[in-house]
Amino acid sequence: MQQTKVAIIGSGPTGYTAGIYTGRASLEPLLFAGQKSGGQLMLTTEVENFPGFAQGKMGPELMIEMRQQAERFGAKIIDQYVYAVDFSARPFKLWTHLPAGTDSEILEKGSAADFAQMREALKAEPHDVEADSVVVAVGARSRMLGVTGESSFLGRGVSTCAVCDAAFYRGKHTIVVGGGDAAMEDTLALTKFADTVTVLVRGEKMRASKIMQDRVQAHPKVTVLYNTSIQEIKGEGAVKEVVLVNTATQATESRSVDGVFIAIGHMPMTGIFEGQLQLDSHGFILTRQSVTAAGVEMAKAALDEEGKVAFPSMTSVEGVFAGGDAVDTRYWQAITAAGQGCAAAIDAERWLERR
Secondary structure (H helix, E strand, O other): OEEEEEEEEOOHHHHHHHHHHHHHOOOOOEEEOOOOOOHHHHHOOEEOOOOOOOOOEEHHHHHHHHHHHHHHOOOEEEOOOOOEEEOOOOOEEEEOOOOOOOOOOHHHHOOHHHHHHHHHHHHOOOOOEEEEEEEEOOOEEEOOOOOEOOOOOEOOOEEOOHHHHHHHHOOOEEEEEOOOHHHHHHHHHHHOOOOEEEEEEOOOOOOOOHHHHHHHHHOOOEEEEEOEEEEEEEEOOOEEEEEEEEOOOOOEEEEEOOEEEEOOOEEEOOHHHEOOEOEOOOOOEOOOOOOOHHHHHHHHOOEOOOOOEOOOOEOOOOOEEEOHHHOOOOOOOHHHHHHHHHHHHHHHHHHHHHO
16 A cells, blocks of 8 residues: 555646646655546647647647656656545545456546445545545546547547637637537637637537627627537548538538537536535536635635635645646636636645644
Protein backbone atom coordinates (compact mmCIF):
# COMPACT_ATOMS: atom_id res chain seq x y z
CA MET A 1 0.00 0.00 0.00
CA GLN A 2 1.18 3.52 -0.88
CA GLN A 3 0.81 6.54 1.37
CA THR A 4 0.91 10.19 0.32
CA LYS A 5 0.14 13.67 1.58
CA VAL A 6 -1.68 14.50 -1.68
CA ALA A 7 -3.27 12.15 -4.19
CA ILE A 8 -4.29 13.72 -7.51
CA ILE A 9 -6.95 11.78 -9.38
CA GLY A 10 -6.85 12.65 -13.08
CA SER A 11 -4.46 14.29 -15.50
CA GLY A 12 -5.06 16.85 -18.25
CA PRO A 13 -4.45 20.56 -17.60
CA THR A 14 -6.09 20.39 -14.15
CA GLY A 15 -4.28 17.33 -12.84
CA TYR A 16 -0.87 18.18 -14.26
CA THR A 17 -1.04 21.76 -12.98
CA ALA A 18 -2.00 20.47 -9.55
CA GLY A 19 0.99 18.13 -9.81
CA ILE A 20 3.32 21.03 -10.66
CA TYR A 21 2.18 23.12 -7.70
CA THR A 22 2.04 20.38 -5.08
CA GLY A 23 5.38 19.07 -6.34
CA ARG A 24 7.00 22.49 -5.99
CA ALA A 25 5.59 22.62 -2.46
CA SER A 26 7.58 19.45 -1.66
CA LEU A 27 4.40 17.45 -0.97
CA GLU A 28 5.60 14.59 -3.22
CA PRO A 29 2.14 14.01 -4.73
CA LEU A 30 0.96 10.77 -6.30
CA LEU A 31 -0.80 11.62 -9.55
CA PHE A 32 -3.04 8.92 -10.99
CA ALA A 33 -3.18 9.82 -14.68
CA GLY A 34 -5.25 6.87 -15.86
CA GLN A 35 -4.55 4.54 -18.74
CA LYS A 36 -5.55 7.29 -21.21
CA SER A 37 -3.62 10.17 -19.67
CA GLY A 38 -3.78 13.78 -20.79
CA GLY A 39 -7.52 14.32 -21.00
CA GLN A 40 -9.46 15.81 -23.91
CA LEU A 41 -6.47 17.71 -25.29
CA MET A 42 -4.94 14.40 -26.35
CA LEU A 43 -7.74 14.32 -28.96
CA THR A 44 -7.14 17.91 -30.08
CA THR A 45 -4.89 19.03 -32.92
CA GLU A 46 -3.67 22.64 -32.70
CA VAL A 47 -4.36 24.69 -29.57
CA GLU A 48 -4.14 28.40 -30.39
CA ASN A 49 -5.70 29.98 -27.30
CA PHE A 50 -3.43 28.71 -24.52
CA PRO A 51 -1.30 31.68 -23.39
CA GLY A 52 2.41 31.55 -24.06
CA PHE A 53 2.35 29.86 -27.47
CA ALA A 54 2.11 32.55 -30.12
CA GLN A 55 2.20 30.03 -32.97
CA GLY A 56 -0.11 27.53 -31.30
CA LYS A 57 0.67 24.14 -29.81
CA MET A 58 -0.48 20.63 -30.62
CA GLY A 59 -2.76 19.35 -27.85
CA PRO A 60 -0.85 16.10 -27.18
CA GLU A 61 2.47 17.97 -27.17
CA LEU A 62 1.14 20.46 -24.63
CA MET A 63 -0.03 17.65 -22.35
CA ILE A 64 3.27 15.75 -22.63
CA GLU A 65 5.22 18.88 -21.64
CA MET A 66 2.88 19.59 -18.71
CA ARG A 67 3.37 16.02 -17.54
CA GLN A 68 7.15 16.36 -17.76
CA GLN A 69 6.99 19.63 -15.83
CA ALA A 70 4.99 17.99 -13.03
CA GLU A 71 7.52 15.13 -12.88
CA ARG A 72 10.40 17.62 -12.82
CA PHE A 73 9.04 19.07 -9.58
CA GLY A 74 8.59 15.73 -7.87
CA ALA A 75 5.14 14.48 -8.79
CA LYS A 76 5.10 10.70 -9.10
CA ILE A 77 2.82 9.96 -12.05
CA ILE A 78 1.17 6.57 -12.19
CA ASP A 79 -0.73 5.52 -15.32
CA GLN A 80 -3.53 3.83 -13.43
CA TYR A 81 -7.16 4.66 -12.85
CA VAL A 82 -8.69 5.12 -9.44
CA TYR A 83 -11.78 2.91 -9.42
CA ALA A 84 -13.18 3.61 -5.97
CA VAL A 85 -12.66 5.92 -3.01
CA ASP A 86 -13.63 6.08 0.65
CA PHE A 87 -13.78 9.67 1.88
CA SER A 88 -15.66 8.85 5.10
CA ALA A 89 -12.53 9.27 7.27
CA ARG A 90 -8.92 10.37 6.98
CA PRO A 91 -6.59 9.16 5.72
CA PHE A 92 -8.69 8.75 2.58
CA LYS A 93 -8.67 5.36 0.87
CA LEU A 94 -8.26 4.76 -2.85
CA TRP A 95 -8.52 1.56 -4.88
CA THR A 96 -6.52 1.39 -8.12
CA HIS A 97 -7.42 -2.18 -9.01
CA LEU A 98 -10.64 -3.68 -10.28
CA PRO A 99 -12.62 -6.56 -8.85
CA ALA A 100 -12.21 -9.74 -10.86
CA GLY A 101 -14.32 -9.79 -14.00
CA THR A 102 -14.85 -6.00 -14.21
CA ASP A 103 -14.02 -4.16 -17.45
CA SER A 104 -11.89 -1.02 -17.11
CA GLU A 105 -14.28 0.80 -19.48
CA ILE A 106 -16.70 1.04 -16.57
CA LEU A 107 -15.35 4.55 -15.92
CA GLU A 108 -16.65 5.74 -19.30
CA LYS A 109 -19.63 3.47 -19.90
CA GLY A 110 -20.71 2.31 -16.45
CA SER A 111 -24.13 3.04 -14.97
CA ALA A 112 -24.84 4.09 -11.38
CA ALA A 113 -25.71 0.46 -10.64
CA ASP A 114 -22.38 -0.70 -12.12
CA PHE A 115 -20.43 1.70 -9.90
CA ALA A 116 -22.40 0.67 -6.82
CA GLN A 117 -21.68 -2.99 -7.51
CA MET A 118 -17.99 -2.28 -8.05
CA ARG A 119 -17.75 -0.31 -4.80
CA GLU A 120 -19.36 -3.11 -2.83
CA ALA A 121 -16.97 -5.66 -4.31
CA LEU A 122 -13.90 -3.52 -3.56
CA LYS A 123 -14.93 -2.91 0.07
CA ALA A 124 -14.02 -6.52 0.77
CA GLU A 125 -10.53 -6.04 -0.72
CA PRO A 126 -7.55 -4.08 0.69
CA HIS A 127 -7.22 -0.51 -0.57
CA ASP A 128 -4.13 0.49 -2.55
CA VAL A 129 -3.49 4.08 -1.43
CA GLU A 130 -3.95 6.22 1.67
CA ALA A 131 -3.92 9.99 1.25
CA ASP A 132 -4.06 12.89 3.72
CA SER A 133 -5.72 15.03 1.04
CA VAL A 134 -7.06 14.54 -2.48
CA VAL A 135 -7.32 16.75 -5.56
CA VAL A 136 -9.99 15.52 -7.99
CA ALA A 137 -9.22 16.37 -11.62
CA VAL A 138 -11.11 13.67 -13.50
CA GLY A 139 -12.54 16.01 -16.13
CA ALA A 140 -15.53 15.44 -18.37
CA ARG A 141 -16.14 14.10 -21.83
CA SER A 142 -18.34 15.57 -24.50
CA ARG A 143 -21.50 13.71 -25.37
CA MET A 144 -21.07 12.34 -28.86
CA LEU A 145 -23.55 11.37 -31.56
CA GLY A 146 -22.28 7.84 -32.08
CA VAL A 147 -22.57 8.04 -35.87
CA THR A 148 -20.26 6.66 -38.53
CA GLY A 149 -17.29 8.93 -39.23
CA GLU A 150 -17.58 10.93 -36.02
CA SER A 151 -14.60 9.47 -34.17
CA SER A 152 -12.35 9.14 -37.22
CA PHE A 153 -12.76 12.85 -38.10
CA LEU A 154 -12.46 14.17 -34.54
CA GLY A 155 -9.97 17.04 -34.76
CA ARG A 156 -10.18 16.97 -38.56
CA GLY A 157 -13.51 18.66 -39.10
CA VAL A 158 -15.42 17.31 -36.12
CA SER A 159 -15.14 19.44 -32.98
CA THR A 160 -16.77 19.71 -29.57
CA CYS A 161 -15.61 23.27 -28.88
CA ALA A 162 -16.46 26.17 -31.18
CA VAL A 163 -14.81 28.68 -28.86
CA CYS A 164 -11.58 26.71 -29.34
CA ASP A 165 -11.80 25.97 -33.06
CA ALA A 166 -14.07 28.52 -34.76
CA ALA A 167 -11.14 30.55 -36.12
CA PHE A 168 -10.06 27.57 -38.23
CA TYR A 169 -13.31 27.82 -40.21
CA ARG A 170 -13.01 31.29 -41.66
CA GLY A 171 -14.98 31.38 -44.91
CA LYS A 172 -16.19 27.78 -44.41
CA HIS A 173 -19.56 26.07 -44.19
CA THR A 174 -20.33 24.60 -40.79
CA ILE A 175 -22.96 22.66 -38.89
CA VAL A 176 -23.81 22.82 -35.17
CA VAL A 177 -25.68 19.89 -33.64
CA GLY A 178 -27.79 20.75 -30.60
CA GLY A 179 -30.69 22.84 -29.41
CA GLY A 180 -29.57 24.10 -26.00
CA ASP A 181 -27.80 27.27 -24.88
CA ALA A 182 -24.37 25.69 -25.43
CA ALA A 183 -25.26 25.03 -29.08
CA MET A 184 -26.48 28.60 -29.48
CA GLU A 185 -23.23 29.93 -28.02
CA ASP A 186 -21.24 27.74 -30.41
CA THR A 187 -23.35 28.98 -33.30
CA LEU A 188 -22.75 32.64 -32.48
CA ALA A 189 -19.01 31.98 -32.04
CA LEU A 190 -18.89 30.45 -35.51
CA THR A 191 -20.73 33.33 -37.17
CA LYS A 192 -17.67 35.51 -36.51
CA PHE A 193 -15.64 33.37 -38.92
CA ALA A 194 -17.67 30.89 -40.99
CA ASP A 195 -19.67 31.87 -44.08
CA THR A 196 -22.64 29.74 -43.04
CA VAL A 197 -23.78 27.97 -39.88
CA THR A 198 -26.57 25.39 -40.03
CA VAL A 199 -28.06 24.38 -36.70
CA LEU A 200 -29.53 20.89 -36.47
CA VAL A 201 -32.26 20.42 -33.87
CA ARG A 202 -33.41 16.85 -33.41
CA GLY A 203 -36.92 17.78 -32.26
CA GLU A 204 -39.55 20.31 -33.22
CA LYS A 205 -38.20 23.09 -31.02
CA MET A 206 -35.02 24.27 -29.28
CA ARG A 207 -34.33 23.92 -25.56
CA ALA A 208 -32.26 27.10 -25.44
CA SER A 209 -33.39 30.23 -23.61
CA LYS A 210 -35.63 32.56 -25.61
CA ILE A 211 -33.03 35.31 -25.83
CA MET A 212 -30.41 32.91 -27.23
CA GLN A 213 -32.88 31.49 -29.76
CA ASP A 214 -33.77 35.01 -30.92
CA ARG A 215 -30.12 35.97 -31.39
CA VAL A 216 -29.36 32.86 -33.43
CA GLN A 217 -32.47 32.98 -35.59
CA ALA A 218 -31.97 36.68 -36.34
CA HIS A 219 -28.41 36.18 -37.62
CA PRO A 220 -28.12 36.28 -41.42
CA LYS A 221 -25.48 33.54 -41.53
CA VAL A 222 -27.59 31.03 -39.60
CA THR A 223 -30.14 28.48 -40.82
CA VAL A 224 -32.01 26.26 -38.35
CA LEU A 225 -33.25 22.82 -39.41
CA TYR A 226 -35.73 21.15 -37.07
CA ASN A 227 -36.45 17.41 -36.88
CA THR A 228 -32.99 16.83 -38.34
CA SER A 229 -29.98 14.82 -37.22
CA ILE A 230 -26.75 13.50 -38.71
CA GLN A 231 -26.71 9.92 -39.94
CA GLU A 232 -23.11 9.83 -41.21
CA ILE A 233 -20.03 12.05 -41.55
CA LYS A 234 -17.90 11.58 -44.65
CA GLY A 235 -14.64 12.92 -46.00
CA GLU A 236 -11.12 12.21 -47.12
CA GLY A 237 -8.50 13.42 -44.67
CA ALA A 238 -11.02 15.95 -43.38
CA VAL A 239 -14.78 16.34 -43.25
CA LYS A 240 -16.36 17.03 -46.64
CA GLU A 241 -19.94 15.84 -46.39
CA VAL A 242 -22.69 14.80 -43.99
CA VAL A 243 -25.76 12.64 -44.49
CA LEU A 244 -28.76 14.22 -42.79
CA VAL A 245 -31.93 12.41 -41.79
CA ASN A 246 -35.34 13.87 -41.08
CA THR A 247 -36.36 12.39 -37.73
CA ALA A 248 -40.06 12.66 -38.62
CA THR A 249 -40.07 11.21 -42.15
CA GLN A 250 -36.71 9.33 -42.14
CA ALA A 251 -35.87 10.96 -45.50
CA THR A 252 -32.14 11.50 -46.04
CA GLU A 253 -30.06 14.03 -47.93
CA SER A 254 -26.34 14.70 -48.39
CA ARG A 255 -24.84 18.10 -47.80
CA SER A 256 -21.33 19.49 -48.36
CA VAL A 257 -19.79 20.88 -45.19
CA ASP A 258 -16.35 21.75 -43.80
CA GLY A 259 -16.96 21.43 -40.07
CA VAL A 260 -19.32 19.68 -37.68
CA PHE A 261 -19.60 21.03 -34.12
CA ILE A 262 -21.26 18.76 -31.59
CA ALA A 263 -22.89 20.65 -28.72
CA ILE A 264 -25.19 18.22 -26.94
CA GLY A 265 -23.64 18.42 -23.51
CA HIS A 266 -20.81 17.19 -21.31
CA MET A 267 -20.61 14.17 -19.02
CA PRO A 268 -18.36 14.60 -15.96
CA MET A 269 -16.37 11.46 -15.18
CA THR A 270 -17.57 11.40 -11.58
CA GLY A 271 -19.27 8.03 -11.22
CA ILE A 272 -16.77 6.83 -8.61
CA PHE A 273 -17.63 9.78 -6.36
CA GLU A 274 -21.37 9.13 -6.05
CA GLY A 275 -22.17 8.81 -2.37
CA GLN A 276 -18.73 10.22 -1.48
CA LEU A 277 -18.96 13.83 -2.67
CA GLN A 278 -21.91 16.13 -3.21
CA LEU A 279 -22.75 16.25 -6.92
CA ASP A 280 -25.29 18.36 -8.78
CA SER A 281 -28.14 16.88 -10.81
CA HIS A 282 -25.87 16.48 -13.84
CA GLY A 283 -23.03 14.79 -11.95
CA PHE A 284 -20.71 17.80 -11.62
CA ILE A 285 -18.81 18.06 -8.32
CA LEU A 286 -19.94 20.90 -6.07
CA THR A 287 -17.29 23.12 -4.53
CA ARG A 288 -17.34 26.45 -2.75
CA GLN A 289 -16.71 28.15 -6.08
CA SER A 290 -19.35 26.35 -8.15
CA VAL A 291 -21.39 28.87 -10.15
CA THR A 292 -24.72 27.50 -8.93
CA ALA A 293 -27.08 28.22 -6.05
CA ALA A 294 -25.75 25.17 -4.20
CA GLY A 295 -22.18 26.40 -4.69
CA VAL A 296 -23.11 29.84 -3.34
CA GLU A 297 -24.62 28.23 -0.23
CA MET A 298 -21.44 26.18 0.30
CA ALA A 299 -19.38 29.36 -0.04
CA LYS A 300 -21.55 31.28 2.46
CA ALA A 301 -21.12 28.50 5.00
CA ALA A 302 -17.32 28.67 4.61
CA LEU A 303 -16.71 32.37 5.21
CA ASP A 304 -13.75 33.05 7.49
CA GLU A 305 -13.31 35.86 10.01
CA GLU A 306 -12.29 38.24 7.19
CA GLY A 307 -15.42 37.47 5.20
CA LYS A 308 -13.50 35.47 2.60
CA VAL A 309 -14.39 31.96 1.43
CA ALA A 310 -11.95 29.52 3.02
CA PHE A 311 -10.44 27.01 0.58
CA PRO A 312 -12.74 27.82 -2.38
CA SER A 313 -11.89 24.59 -4.25
CA MET A 314 -12.90 22.36 -1.34
CA THR A 315 -15.72 19.90 -1.98
CA SER A 316 -18.37 18.74 0.49
CA VAL A 317 -15.65 16.67 2.22
CA GLU A 318 -12.96 18.49 4.16
CA GLY A 319 -9.57 17.71 2.68
CA VAL A 320 -10.90 16.83 -0.78
CA PHE A 321 -10.50 19.53 -3.43
CA ALA A 322 -11.61 19.61 -7.06
CA GLY A 323 -11.24 21.62 -10.25
CA GLY A 324 -11.49 21.49 -14.01
CA ASP A 325 -14.25 20.11 -16.19
CA ALA A 326 -15.61 17.84 -13.45
CA VAL A 327 -16.56 21.05 -11.60
CA ASP A 328 -16.83 23.68 -14.33
CA THR A 329 -20.30 23.94 -15.87
CA ARG A 330 -19.57 27.06 -17.90
CA TYR A 331 -16.17 27.51 -19.55
CA TRP A 332 -14.61 24.12 -20.46
CA GLN A 333 -11.30 25.65 -21.53
CA ALA A 334 -7.78 24.33 -21.03
CA ILE A 335 -6.62 27.57 -19.42
CA THR A 336 -9.48 27.68 -16.89
CA ALA A 337 -8.92 24.00 -16.11
CA ALA A 338 -5.24 24.68 -15.46
CA GLY A 339 -6.10 27.66 -13.26
CA GLN A 340 -8.48 25.56 -11.19
CA GLY A 341 -5.81 22.88 -10.83
CA CYS A 342 -3.48 25.56 -9.46
CA ALA A 343 -6.14 26.78 -7.02
CA ALA A 344 -6.93 23.26 -5.79
CA ALA A 345 -3.24 22.53 -5.25
CA ILE A 346 -2.66 25.73 -3.26
CA ASP A 347 -5.79 25.09 -1.19
CA ALA A 348 -4.61 21.55 -0.44
CA GLU A 349 -1.15 22.78 0.56
CA ARG A 350 -2.53 25.47 2.90
CA TRP A 351 -5.12 23.11 4.39
CA LEU A 352 -2.40 20.56 5.17
CA GLU A 353 -0.26 23.30 6.75
CA ARG A 354 -3.10 24.31 9.06
CA ARG A 355 -3.56 20.71 10.16
